[in-house]
Every structure is written in C-alpha cells, then in structure tokens.
Amino acid sequence: MSSFLETIGEALIAYWSSPLTLSVVAVCGACMGTLLYVFVTNARNAKLRVSLLTGLYALSIFFWAFVAVSFSLCAAEARMVAYAHNGVPMAVLGAVAGGSIATGSISAIVWRYGNAAVIRRFAPRELHDDERWLQQFADLLREFEGIPPVHLRLVESDEALALAIGGKERNVLVSRGLLSILEKDELETVAAHELMHLKHHDAEFKVFSRVLSRILFFDPFSKFFDPAVHREREYLADEMSGRATGKPAALASALLKLAARNAPTKASWGLSISGPGHGVFSRYPPLDERIHRLLLLSDLLARG
C-alpha cells in the first residue's frame, strides 16, 4: 500500500514539476491576467466587459477541470506517469483533452437544462386579455431588433419581478406585483430591458453562470465572475432599453419604484431586473450608478 502511495507521490511530483504542465498553467494564468487587465481598464464599455468575463469564465472552468483530470490521471496511471519515458507528456495531453471535454460537457448540460429549471420554479401563466398589450409591444420591438419570437407570461406573485429566460423557447416573465406598481411606459422600458437580455443571450448566460458557480463552489474565480457578469449585463440591457424605447428616464423611474419595494426573495436574485446588494459580490450594479447612466442617456437623447 505504501509503495502504491509512493508511486502516486512520485507521479504527482514528476507531473507538476514538468515544464509542459507548468506551461499549460502559465498560459492559462497569462490569458486570465490579460483579460482581467483589459476588464479593469475599460470601466464603461459594458459590451466588451461582458465578452471578457465570458472568456474568464471559460478559462476558469478549464483550469479546474485540468487540475481535476491531472490528479485523476496521476492516481490512475501513476506508474506510467512516474516512470514511462513519455508518461508526463501523455498525461498532460490527456488532462488538456479531458479538461476541454469536461468544460464543453458541463457548459452544454447547464445551458440545455438550466433555463427549463428556472421556468418550472416560477410556474407562469398566459397573459389575460387586458395584459396582452405588453406582448404586442414586445412583438414590435423584438421584430425591429431582430430577436426570434418571445413569449410573455405572468407570474402570480406580489413580488415585483421581470426576468428573461432564453434557450430553445424565449420567455419574458413579469409578475402581477410589477404590473400593479408601474405605469405603461415604465413597463415598456422594463420589457425592453428583458428583451435586450435575450438579444445578447444574457438570459442563457446568466442562468449558466449561476448554476455553474454552484457546481464550481470551490472555485474562487467564479465567486467573482458570476456576480460581475450579472452587473455588466444589467448596465448593457439598461442602455439598450433606453436607446430602443427612447425613454431611459422611464426605466430609471421604474428602477426607483422597484427599489422602494421590499427586496425580492432570494430565489429571484440575479434573475429579476433589480435586487439588493452592493460591492464585488453583488449581482446588481449600484442603483445610483444605473440611474445616473440612464439620466445621462436621457439628456443625450434629448439633445439629439
């Protein structure tokens, strides 16, 4: 038994001191460092920051998958890794291939099933006749924006919720609580905000990022990336909604009304249009910054 453990120990030492293994880790680290640098130095470019975070997420999954496959290979094929001439390079190649396959499969499964799970949780109903005007508005806007058909549905809840769910069937869910507190043009800007999430595939990515950060609970990077992705995507959807409807001030007013209500329950954090929290671990940008940007956009559009 002890010689078996010794062999694994030798395999691990040979593996983790090999230039090839260290190069994979160094390249991964350098890519993440570069993306982080560009991210930090582009504070106002929401579109770029969203892409950078997506890249960082993928690299972070790959890194952990690579480490996990490396340890499994070293344990399973300890003798080969420790003593065979080509043992270490073979194991590194195996770990890179295994890491990539694991990254792809985890992503595909979460992408495919994450959205359906969210819909089940909120159990929405079809819109009634007096609510159908919102679907008509959404149809008009999504056709103009080149977004495939979107199904608006209502959640029977007093909480003020608005969320977009992507995937094969695109849904925007609004709650009775939301309809009862917002004016018509405020509701339109909120619906436009959710449609913009669908246009940029944020809806899929938000669910993807949320589920993934739970699977990768031990990954310190995902604790930072998951909320950061949400924050950047909120800024972007706010801006695009303001531009598409021409009423950024109405969205600002809607956000203020939502903030004055009780915070949504934890189940809808990070999914609905607004929620609590500040700082690097919050899924929402600071409310005053969102309002500030929307009012600036409003001033700009008024000058045009």
Ligand SMILES: [Zn+2]
């Ligand atoms: Zn949003």
